[in-house]
Amino acid sequence: MKNKILVINDSESIRQILQYYLEKKNYDVYLAKxxxxxxxxxxxxxxxxxxxxxxxxxxxxxxxxxxLKNDPKTESCPIIFLSSLTDxxxxxxxxxxxxxxxxxxTADQAEVEARIETHLKIQELTRELKASxxxxxxxxxxxxxxxxAAGVIQQSLLPNKxxxxxxxxxxWTCHPSTxxxxxxxxxxxxxxxxxxxxxxxxxxxxxxxxxxxxxITQYLGQKELTTASSPKHVxxxxxxxxxxxxxxxxxxxxxxxxxxxxxxxxFSNAGHPEGILLHSKKKLELLPVTGSLIGVDPxxxxxxxxxxxxxxxxxxIYTDGVIEYRNSKGEFYGTDRLYALLEKIKHHSxxxxxxxxFESILEFGDGRPTQDDVSLLGLEYFT
Amino acid sequence: xxxEFTKKDLVLVVKPxxxxxxxxxxxxxxxxxxxxxxxGNKKIVINLSKVEFMDSSGLGCLISLLKQLASHQGAxxxxxxxxxxxxxxxxxxxxxxxxxxxxEDEAIKTFSSR
Numbered sequence: 001m002k003n004k005i006l007v008i009n010d011s012e013s014i015r016q017i018l019q020y021y022l023e024k025k026n027y028d029v030y031l032a033k034x035x036x037x038x039x040x041x042x043x044x045x046x047x048x049x050x051x052x053x054x055x056x057x058x059x060x061x062x063x064x065x066x067x068l069k070n071d072p073k074t075e076s077c078p079i080i081f082l083s084s085l086t087d088x089x090x091x092x093x094x095x096x097x098x099x100x101x102x103x104x105x106t107a108d109q110a111e112v113e114a115r116i117e118t119h120l121k122i123q124e125l126t127r128e129l130k131a132s133x134x135x136x137x138x139x140x141x142x143x144x145x146x147x148x149a150a151g152v153i154q155q156s157l158l159p160n161k162x163x164x165x166x167x168x169x170x171x172w173t174c175h176p177s178t179x180x181x182x183x184x185x186x187x188x189x190x191x192x193x194x195x196x197x198x199x200x201x202x203x204x205x206x207x208x209x210x211x212x213x214x215x216i217t218q219y220l221g222q223k224e225l226t227t228a229s230s231p232k233h234v235x236x237x238x239x240x241x242x243x244x245x246x247x248x249x250x251x252x253x254x255x256x257x258x259x260x261x262x263x264x265x266x267f268s269n270a271g272h273p274e275g276i277l278l279h280s281k282k283k284l285e286l287l288p289v290t291g292s293l294i295g296v297d298p299x300x301x302x303x304x305x306x307x308x309x310x311x312x313x314x315x316x317i318y319t320d321g322v323i324e325y326r327n328s329k330g331e332f333y334g335t336d337r338l339y340a341l342l343e344k345i346k347h348h349s350x351x352x353x354x355x356x357x358f359e360s361i362l363e364f365g366d367g368r369p370t371q372d373d374v375s376l377l378g379l380e381y382f383t
Numbered sequence: 384x385x386x387e388f389t390k391k392d393l394v395l396v397v398k399p400x401x402x403x404x405x406x407x408x409x410x411x412x413x414x415x416x417x418x419x420x421x422x423g424n425k426k427i428v429i430n431l432s433k434v435e436f437m438d439s440s441g442l443g444c445l446i447s448l449l450k451q452l453a454s455h456q457g458a459x460x461x462x463x464x465x466x467x468x469x470x471x472x473x474x475x476x477x478x479x480x481x482x483x484x485x486x487e488d489e490a491i492k493t494f495s496s497r
Binding site (some may be wrong): 201202203244245248249250252271273274289291292293296297314320322332371372 | 406409436438439442443446474475476
């Protein structure tokens with residue numbers, strides 16, 4: 001398609017000469033004899049470029065240029081001033097009014113052509129850039145929408161209803177660092193005498209980790225695993241099913257089963273931050289690691305540990321996003337701070353404890369967003 | 384990520400010069416070391432003297448290098464591990480998975496005699 005050039009000039013001879021040159025160079029040429037006609041034609045034909053005279057009866061070229069640049073319909077059209085004025089101040093005024101160039105020697109055909117070519121090229125590149133920017137924005141929007149949808153799907157895997165057990169209170173919270181995360185909490189009452197809870201952290205975060213959490217959640221939801229009375233049995237199977245090579249990821253998991261009727265709790269901890277047992281009358285106790293990371297070695301051995309909960313005991317487990325949270329000075333939230341806080345607030349309800357811990361993390365970081373997913377799960381035992 | 388590579392006999396010593404190996408730089412670290420593996424370096428000692436913190440992405444990157452080298456008849460060892468990182472290794476029991484030496488010289492000596 002031919003490029004359209006509009007010549008706005010009060011001199012008929014200059015209009016004719018330019019028309020002759022430019023048509024020979026295969027441009028579509030339109031002519032206007034003054035500013036008002038020029039503005040109207042710009043709106044009507046949307047030229048690709050305008051050659052604008054400065055000194056004209058009525059509106060001056062500078063005024064015409066400003067008007068065109070102030071109208072969203074015409075602002076993008078490049079304007080080259082073509083004038084016999086040679087003062088630097090005129091050139092500056094022309095460029096300030098929105099022109100892209102100022103040619104003083106209208107007789108030099110070659111120069112006029114070269115500059116027209118240059119500005120048409122710039123115009124074309126600008127248009128392409130805008131178009132690809134727009135396309136990118138659309139794609140980004142679509143990606144964000146997908147991610148949001150993925151986030152909703154992942155949320156649906158989290159406990160939606162906390163089982164109602166007379167002598168147990170449960171609470172959990174999962175805060176992914178982006179729309180989707182690599183952490184999962186699970187709470188399920190299998191039988192009146194078997195409550196399973198776990199907190200899982202797949203290495204890394206974002207979409208790849210999130211997809212693995214979905215897969216692992218499904219795996220752990222199978223009946224032969226949920227009914228297993230020994231957490232180490234579950235972790236041994238999980239470790240064989242999800243070797244590191246499968247997704248280039250490992251996981252840590254704290255898995256526990258509790259008999260709500262007698263307070264007997266069995267846990268197995270695969271490389272996960274130590275769980276915390278809060279006693280009402282004694283100092284807190286750590287629930288240590290009992291096996292290596294999931295996926296690193298297919299022959300890993302996992303152990304179970306049994307503890308007898310007493311009235312008022314609380315169990316608190318969390319993912320490393322808590323202790324690895326850093327403030328703007330680069331300091332870690334750390335276990336010392338967490339343990340001290342828990343000791344201080346241990347007489348609150350488990351629900352409040354989770355809330356206070358999360359608040360304390362954010363307060364420590366002045367509200368700085370979490371760098372990793374942060375998940376907390378807690379239970380409180382009454383007799 | 385800035386890394387110092389030094390070849391000592393048949394062993395390539397890899398020394399990350401950053402304080403943290405984590406989500407933001409672990410991918411870069413991994414790909415730079417893999418480049419070295421692809422060039423034929425199968426015995427690698429990672430000197431962690433400068434590293435004070437590793438998150439799960441950082442650990443994942445080390446495990447990935449370990450697996451990759453093992454499948455190419457190579458081996459990796461760690462040395463000069465600082466206390467905070469040592470704690471992470473013992474907590475995750477990765478100290479049972481990796482060969483860890485107190486000094487670079489000892490790590491190289493063990494490799495050279497193999």
